[in-house]
Amino acid sequence: MYIYQRHGWPHFQWDQEALITLLASVRHKQGRLIGQMMGLGFSLRSEAMLQTMTLEVLKSNEIEGEFLNPDQVRSSIARRLGIDTFSLIAADRNVEGVVDMLIDATQQFEQPLTKERLCNWHAALFPTGRSGMHKITVADWRTGEAGPMQVVSGPIGRETVHFQAPDASRLDPEMQTFFDWFNHEQGLDPVIKAAIAHLWFVTIHPFDDGNGRIGRTIADLQLARADGSAQRFYSMSAQIRKERNAYYQILEKTQKGDLDITAWLDWFLSCLDRALGATQALLGGVLQKAHYWEWFATKSLSDRGTRMLNKLLDGFEGKLTTSKWAKMAKCSHDTALRDIQQLIEQGVLVKEESGGRSTSYHLAKLPADRCS
Numbered sequence: 260m261y262i263y264q265r266h267g268w269p270h271f272q273w274d275q276e277a278l279i280t281l282l283a284s285v286r287h288k289q290g291r292l293i294g295q296m297m298g299l300g301f302s303l304r305s306e307a308m309l310q311t312m313t314l315e316v317l318k319s320n321e322i323e324g325e326f327l328n329p330d331q332v333r334s335s336i337a338r339r340l341g342i343d344t345f346s347l348i349a350a351d352r353n354v355e356g357v358v359d360m361l362i363d364a365t366q367q368f369e370q371p372l373t374k375e376r377l378c379n380w381h382a383a384l385f386p387t388g389r390s391g392m393h394k395i396t397v398a399d400w401r402t403g404e405a406g407p408m409q410v411v412s413g414p415i416g417r418e419t420v421h422f423q424a425p426d427a428s429r430l431d432p433e434m435q436t437f438f439d440w441f442n443h444e445q446g447l448d449p450v451i452k453a454a455i456a457h458l459w460f461v462t463i464h465p466f467d468d469g470n471g472r473i474g475r476t477i478a479d480l481q482l483a484r485a486d487g488s489a490q491r492f493y494s495m496s497a498q499i500r501k502e503r504n505a506y507y508q509i510l511e512k513t514q515k516g517d518l519d520i521t522a523w524l525d526w527f528l529s530c531l532d533r534a535l536g537a538t539q540a541l542l543g544g545v546l547q548k549a550h551y552w553e554w555f556a557t558k559s560l561s562d563r564g565t566r567m568l569n570k571l572l573d574g575f576e577g578k579l580t581t582s583k584w585a586k587m588a589k590c591s592h593d594t595a596l597r598d599i600q601q602l603i604e605q606g607v608l609v610k611e612e613s614g615g616r617s618t619s620y621h622l623a624k625l626p627a628d629r630c631s
Contacts, residue, residue, distance in 0.1 A: 288535040319496035356383035368483035395467035403427030424464035449485035454527035498534035578619035
């Protein structure tokens with residue numbers, strides 16, 4: 260028996276006393292983080308928000324096994340938020356759609372959640388009308404023509420059914436009850452409401468595909484309401500991605516349990532608490548990047564060199580070589596070598612000691628007087 264088949268659904272219950280300490284920790288960290296960010300300048304806040312939302316889009320898709328181009332995601336978000344950044348690039352339709360959904364949810368967090376709004380998100384997620392090679396119902400609830408909606412794993416013929424969603428005939432009344440609850444004040448703590456909303460939505464599973472990503476976006480919308488701000492400085496999906504196995508396990512256990520969802524709320528709050536803690540590392544990176552640009556302002560940098568340094572500061576993976584520079588900067592090998600040599604002469608890049616044909620380079624450490 261699944262949770263939606265229980266008598267009393269969807270009137271969830273939980274032990275408030277068991278959660279009070281954890282909830283207080285989360286709310287304290289949220290408030291402290293917002294305070295820290297408001298103490299920064301506009302450009303630093305924008306950079307932190309850009310990094311956070313890029314992370315949110317990438318990791319929410321990775322949870323579902325889909326990997327997007329980070330540069331495309333970053334550029335798409337920067338354009339929509341009007342954030343100045345280097346070398347904006349065109350993004351694929353699927354990237355633009357995922358970004359559209361998150362931007363609408365977080366920047367319009369005060370707007371009510373409706374079927375039309377969710378269907379617009381769904382259409383943005385699946386611009387071709389297909390999930391992989393399979394044609395799906397887009398911008399409307401699933402029809403049930405393909406049989407029960409099941410979450411399964413394992414080889415064909417020996418699948419394990421982890422969950423079976425409510426029948427398609429129940430979707431309209433189920434979702435209307437959800438919308439009525441979500442759009443009205445119940446006296447709930449808004450973070451608790453985010454946790455319940457995510458569980459409730461993915462349990463109904465109203466779409467053919469994309470329910471996990473939309474469910475996490477609904478949680479993001481509600482967390483923006485909890486913060487009272489469209490500015491996002493922490494990523495719940497990034498933390499869920501780190502704990503993906505535990506995430507699926509607690510969802511399955513809760514959906515196969517009764518209406519007492521204390522264990523799910525405890526897990527969600529704990530995960531959010533860790534997500535807020537991880538943001539301190541992101542903030543440190545943003546501040547370090549700002550210090551680097553203050554230092555670079557004293558140097559003589561070409562436009563190409565500026566763009567490449569920005570890529571390094573954004574977390575360049577692997578070792579930087581002349582050939583990689585030429586490829587990313589779309590220039591000749593000789594031009595790349597001259598660019599790099601100019602930066603070495605100014606103390607911005609450092610040549611690795613290994614040398615040889617695979618010579619690589621890295622950013623110089625910030626001077627001590629630039630680190631504070």
